[in-house]
Amino acid sequence: MNRSNVLKSVVILQAVCMIVLTGIVVMKVWPLLQPRGNTQTNELNTTHDNGQDGNAADQGSENEDKETVASVGGKPIARSDLDAELYRQYGDAVLREMMLRMAMDMEGEAKELDVPQEELDEAFAAEAEGYDSVAHYLTVMKEQLGLSESQVKEGLRYRLLMDKIRMEDIQVTDDEVEQYIIENAQLFEPKVSYHLQWIVTTTEVQAQSVLEKLEMGEPFGELAGQYSQDEFTKDSGGDLGVIDAKDPFYDQGMLQTASAMTIGETAGPIAIDEGYAVILLADKEEEAQETGAALTEKVRKKLALELAKPQKTAEDELLAKYHAVVSK
Template identity: 50%
Template sequence: MRKYEVLRAVVILQAVCMVVLTVVVVIKVWPGNDRPLEKQTQIDDGSEKAEGQQTVAKVGAATITAADLKGQLYKQYGDTVLRTMMVRKAIDLEAEASELSVSSEELDRELVKMIEGYDSENRYFEVMQEQLGMTKEQVLEDLRYKLLLEKIAIVSIKVSDEEVDKYISEHSEEFTSRLQLHLQWILTESEKEASSVLQLLTDGEDFSMLARTYSIDSFTADAGGDLGLIDADDPFYNRELLDTASRLQVAEMAGPIKVDGGFAVIRLLERQMTTTMTDRRLRDEVRKQLALERADSLTDLEDELLDKYGAVKTE
């Protein structure tokens, strides 16, 4: 699996709880209506309908009412959404009792990790909105609760300075600066096709447009062949492709390059060098990582918090 696909999967898994919450909002306000559906009791001819019986869609002679929609959404997502809401209430209570909170600085640092591989913070939020329907506010709220739960999980776990030093010494490669390449590519089935595409690019054709037209990589074609930021030594990518990309100047193209699945033409959009963390930041991050490895799973912790605060369904 290419790193681009891995990133997509991770994003979807991180956001699934917020997705179902977003879906449920549909039952409250239908596009084009200014008032909640359950409040709209008047129809065009002035007669009244029972609450929830307003028609929100038609298929031939059949109709779908607000009650139908609400019932189906509740059946599919009700338990998941309810658990998410209950867990967040329990987290709030535990955080208050333990005097724990998440600072804006902590939120910003975690966000930097999440947007790695994207052009910018704005692009990351655009992808979340386009692919998952999540607003920036929803992403940040989801992230805040994740960090708060982690703090609760490790609040009583002690990690010594010696353990932190040993980990840093044994995993020094994780903390060194590294080169990252922002690439576009067009993947074709044959070397001849790749050569033809490269000639079109040399003649002045737009790379993004040709990627949408000719690339057989379904994951990146619609995005103009954008692969995002890639570590120059990323093991998920073809070695020859990365070596070639490392030698390119910004905006320069190369190909055909034989890769898994065909032949590629690439263009370098930018190169970045990651910076190492300050000593204090590095030690804090390692300490947290080691503590989380010793802690119970976050799912188990959620269950414990629900039990602690007597969370029960009332219907």
């Protein structure tokens, strides 16, 4: 991966973090903030059925609170201390999100708003578009954010439900949708992407030498390993992966050159910030242009959300509507 690709990955990850940050706190910390001991009616009934007065459960809770979860220099850290620290740092955010999700569920039921599985699946696929595959996306979510697939989808479901709540009373006409599409036609052009490999050299003469070796039949990947100055890609045959044709993180001259190439063709030298590049178009993909009802509804939602109240305002009003009260 070259430096621009590293930057791209960082930006994508930052965007994902912004989206899921609130949900992460709930998903990862919520279980640790649940009251311990006699919190469930069925647990109370079980102890009473056994002829006990609940003292056994209280004792169990005390033992659990004293459980050692870690130690430093032989000094233990008790689960109760961990819970207290988690509550101190994240308690307010977790509590708000718990209440908000309950209020969203109530509003969804009252207004008959839901998120069908098909809609959730489509949104999930869209979330993974910036990655090599869905599996890669889930790996990043797990390794970087600690989220399982079910946790990612649950957070996404609530985001979609909140969008529906915000848009419920907003009307966007067909004429407004059509006008937006006409005025922003460039946004709906077919998506084109290139799978590129490159060899980066310091001088144009070196790049010409590489081209000559390619013309003599030497493999591109081997030449990348021998001559490329890009430490991120030289050991993988100069593979840059799949790049969107309009990706602003890559040299536009290089992408313009790629647009006129056929699969398997090489080109260069191309002047870039790092020096000169010789590129190989390994593959080219073009997605069908989105049209019809799917495009209409996508634009309608976009316009409705732009007209809707800010999300924080909508959340506060929803909590007030369902009398969310913090008892502490």
